[in-house]
Amino acid sequence: MTSGIDPDANLAAIDRAMGEAAAGGAAMAFLPEMSLLLDRDRARSAAHVAREADSPWPAALQAMAQKHGLWLHSGSMPLLADDGQRRVNRSHIIAADGSIRARYDKIHMFDVTLPSGENWTESAAYAGGDAMAVVETPLGQLGLSICYDLRFPELYRALTERGATLIAIPAAFTVSTGEAHWHVLMRARAIETGCHVIAAAQSGTHADGRETYGHSLAVDPWGAVLSDAGTGSETGDRGYRLSFAPIAGAAVDRARQAIPLARSRANRDIAL
Template identity: 70%
Template structure:
């Protein structure tokens, strides 16, 4: 008897801007296309709903999750399109209102929010390109690794700069992850240097599929992002890469489909049995 084909992940590349309504409309169109293509789950980039480095201007849109219109919109989109959704991330005020959280939501096809994850590692860097970023001046980092069951497998959550901290991914695998999401808004300079090699390393060292939806192109707030959304197999092989960055100025979205085959994870873990070979075991996060 022929085995059914593996489920498809739809990876959406965007050029999100400073207008949440416009960004949400783009997400809705992307979900319609993903559903028509037969995807089981769609993945969006970091800050899919609002990408604005002007914190005073963006403040009008950022609220505690309980008061924000965005989660109910995510739920409605999931129900209408019949798809599981990884929202990428969006900014919310923390419960005490003192800072923001860079938060992902996983929404089931029936509209249920089944998981949330707050980005743990803050992007506080001064780059050789001259760019300087201080995410922790406005954002509070999360503290807890999150793994959730989805139609594509047991999904471990991370966001952008988390990618540089392999101990997080070890903690996700220890919690049963077979698939890892890395929504991102990588700068062009760091993307050119490190994006591909880091994603392939995380896939190879965990024997997980890695799905990385990225922001791409020049944004309304003046920044430029690297794009090149990727799907990586558990052997480190590139299953797909978006070329959307070449046309991001059109303000459209890019859509890439990737099969997520659980048998590939099993083959990789049997071929190189990292867990039985491991001798140094740090305490998980």
């Protein structure tokens, strides 16, 4: 997606995309990080950001999932934390009947100064989550993470130990870090866990002035890229680019039998 600062426009784009996904035979749709509102102007975005109980966004996505008969990963959305002080960056997994099956708050905050000169301090506005989540979906046991979580492989090992067979990594990657690290890290997370990785991404130049890398990916457990949506702005009446990827559960078994990481790890007791 090329999400902007108008949540209604973003919701309309999501509705159209889900309709196309359902017509194309998809079992589940995945959205990128901050799919409903991508705005680094915190004062301007504050008018739209509420506690989940008071926000219209989850209910709108639940209605879309039910309307289109699709499971949905919301990517993520900004919501107020329960204490009302800072925000949380929260994902929802919504079943085709409209029920919310899981929630996940991004754990690792993007507090960095990049070689490009960009400075991001996510923790100034957002509180990090403190709980992992694995949820049963039509595609398998889905482990949840968001964007900067990608750089912490211990999280993905823990998700796999909890039964994950595929992992979602919705993102709004910067161009400079995306060019350097996006594909290699996504493939690494797939290979080292023996999981499918599905990484829906923001792409192009956004209304708030930022640029994101794009290249929404689906990667199989052997590290092969199944789908790459490319890059560029998808503005106007679409605001998104749709791609399809086959998710075969047998691929997980084949990868884990070929490289039995869990068994090999269990056979070694190393004191560090």
